[in-house]
Amino acid sequence: MINRLYKKEKLCSAVAIEQLFSRDSLADGALAYPLRAVWRFNPRRSSDAPLCFLVSIPKKRLRHAVDRVTMRRRVREAYRLNRHGVVLPDGARIDIAFIYVASGLKSYRSVESAMRRLLEAVAASINAPDDTPLITSPDNENSRD
Numbered sequence: 463m464i465n466r467l468y469k470k471e472k473l474c475s476a477v478a479i480e481q482l483f484s485r486d487s488l489a490d491g492a493l494a495y496p497l498r499a500v501w502r503f504n505p506r507r508s509s510d511a512p513l514c515f516l517v518s519i520p521k522k523r524l525r526h527a528v529d530r531v532t533m534r535r536r537v538r539e540a541y542r543l544n545r546h547g548v549v550l551p552d553g554a555r556i557d558i559a560f561i562y563v564a565s566g567l568k569s570y571r572s573v574e575s576a577m578r579r580l581l582e583a584v585a586a587s588i589n590a591p592d593d594t595p596l597i598t599s600p601d602n603e604n605s606r607d
Contacts, residue, residue, distance in 0.1 A: 467542050470509045473516040473557050478504060482557050490587050494579040496564030496572060497537065501584050504557045512550050515541060519562045533562055536570050540577035547578070548585045558584060 473479060481487055482502050489502040507514065517537045519530040537560055550556065560580070 465542055465546075467538065468511070471511045471514055473514040473559070475507075478507065478514075478557050479516065479559075482559055490584075492580055492583040492587075493563070494576040494583070496562060496568045497576045497580060498561045498563050499558060499580040499584065500561070501556055501558040501587075504555050505553075507555045507557070509555075512554060513545060513548065513556050513558060515558045515560065517541075517560050517562075523562060523565055524567070529567055533567065533573075536568075536573045537562065537577070540570070540574040541581075544574065544577050544581055548581050550585075550588060554588065556584070556588065 473482075481504070482489055482500060487502055489500050491498065491500045493499075504514075517534050519533050519537075521530065524530045524533060541560065560577075
């Protein structure tokens, strides 16, 4: 099995990225040190890939370009190897951004474990039932008296 990252899986659209990070968007997020993930449903995306991603390594965190490139490669590799664990409903299209939040270089092992936790959080958030009742039934309230 070939585990490649294709162009259609990369989030390149300026509009989609702006919607992902806008204040009024319906994006969810999670933190697993040294990464933070932000994701959002995007049913209007033209790409047929279920997940489109981007990797952001801020210059504020890693000042040297060599270090930013190294961490970008580690994050992409961790995503490439672990993305198949996310089970999505049919036809779901999700944009996801991975942001590096650590101040220095981290090992691949720590990046990969963070990536696994983030992808599990994405899958749990997407597959969570939306029709869960927030109010208990009156029968349960009467049983406490």
